[in-house]
Amino acid sequence: MCHSSKMKYLDDEVYLEKIRAGNVQAYSFLVNKHKSLAFTLALRMVRNREDAEEIAQDAFLKAYHALPEFKGDSKFSTWLFRIVYNNSINKLRKNVKATVAIDEQAEYDLNFAEMEEELKILHAKERRLYVKEAIDTLDEEEGVIITLFYIEELPSATISEITGLTDANIRVKLHRARKKLQLILQNKLKGELKELL
Amino acid sequence: MKNKMHNDEEAIKKLLKESGLESPSSDFTRNLMSALAPERKPVFTGQPIFSRNQVIFFISLFSIILLYAAVSGSTFSIGRVPDFTIAEDLISKISTTFSSPLLLIVMISGWVLYILDSFMKRTLSS
Numbered sequence: 001m002c003h004s005s006k007m008k009y010l011d012d013e014v015y016l017e018k019i020r021a022g023n024v025q026a027y028s029f030l031v032n033k034h035k036s037l038a039f040t041l042a043l044r045m046v047r048n049r050e051d052a053e054e055i056a057q058d059a060f061l062k063a064y065h066a067l068p069e070f071k072g073d074s075k076f077s078t079w080l081f082r083i084v085y086n087n088s089i090n091k092l093r094k095n096v097k098a099t100v101a102i103d104e105q106a107e108y109d110l111n112f113a114e115m116e117e118e119l120k121i122l123h124a125k126e127r128r129l130y131v132k133e134a135i136d137t138l139d140e141e142e143g144v145i146i147t148l149f150y151i152e153e154l155p156s157a158t159i160s161e162i163t164g165l166t167d168a169n170i171r172v173k174l175h176r177a178r179k180k181l182q183l184i185l186q187n188k189l190k191g192e193l194k195e196l197l
Numbered sequence: 198m199k200n201k202m203h204n205d206e207e208a209i210k211k212l213l214k215e216s217g218l219e220s221p222s223s224d225f226t227r228n229l230m231s232a233l234a235p236e237r238k239p240v241f242t243g244q245p246i247f248s249r250n251q252v253i254f255f256i257s258l259f260s261i262i263l264l265y266a267a268v269s270g271s272t273f274s275i276g277r278v279p280d281f282t283i284a285e286d287l288i289s290k291i292s293t294t295f296s297s298p299l300l301l302i303v304m305i306s307g308w309v310l311y312i313l314d315s316f317m318k319r320t321l322s323s
């Protein structure tokens with residue numbers, strides 16, 4: 001889990017100005033500020049820490065080299081995450097894709113609000129592990145969208161910029177991801193409760 | 198119904214936020230900055246302070262001043278046997294010429310600037 005807070009960092013544009021003025025070291029602040037999300041997005045896509053790290057590193061290097069062409073039409077972070085996303089897609093194309101299909105007929109006994117209550121019986125560490133495992137069962141795009149929407153609280157327009165998906169497509173994928181998470185967490189929780197009882 | 202959906206949204210957000218982001222390896226930034234290190238050196242495209250022609254001009258000027266110092270008030274004249282005390286005479290005239298502090302400052306400044314220029318060029322291109 002990432003413990004670093006973004007509060008201690010300045011606006012990206014401040015660092016970009018320093019880099020443009022020849023202070024290469026200023027790039028390390030941008031790297032530290034965005035590395036966790038860049039790495040997480042890559043990890044959601046490729047499901048392998050080593051590959052994810054390589055993808056994130058490569059994305060930062062590409063972004064650095066392309067800085068002279070960066071016109072600032074979008075935010076630096078949006079642009080960077082788009083590179084991470086595209087790098088991940090390229091990596092995935094080389095690998096065999098394995099996805100978990102959603103069971104449309106499955107029964108959803110518990111909604112998230114009820115599950116949140118049930119999950120309180122677990123330690124925070126266990127809860128985090130459960131949720132992470134549940135996210136891992138989503139398909140790659142869903143994992144990325146869920147992360148950007150719920151954890152980073154980015155608007156769907158920005159998610160659309162990063163992923164290249166339409167707004168409508170993002171909403172559909174969000175809905176499906178929520179349903180999958182609900183089912184997976186519910187099943188995990190039932191198993192856990194049985195064990196406890 | 199709307200309230201239930203809102204609660205649900207808040208609950209999922211809370212659960213996901215609690216799970217947080219993943220962290221890359223501790224040397225992620227160091228490795229990345231090392232990869233950028235060979236490119237850190239700025240590409241210096243500036244020109245030397247003095248051009249070759251200017252340096253030649255200064256050296257010529259210096260030589261003319263020396264020559265002027267040597268021959269001014271000389272006892273040379275056509276048809277006369279050269280005075281072999283000219284060397285002593287030259288030395289004394291050069292010292293008289295350089296006894297002018299303004300000329301001395303100009304000369305020293307010129308050479309210092311030239312040496313500094315050469316040094317900077319070597320340092321930045323290494």
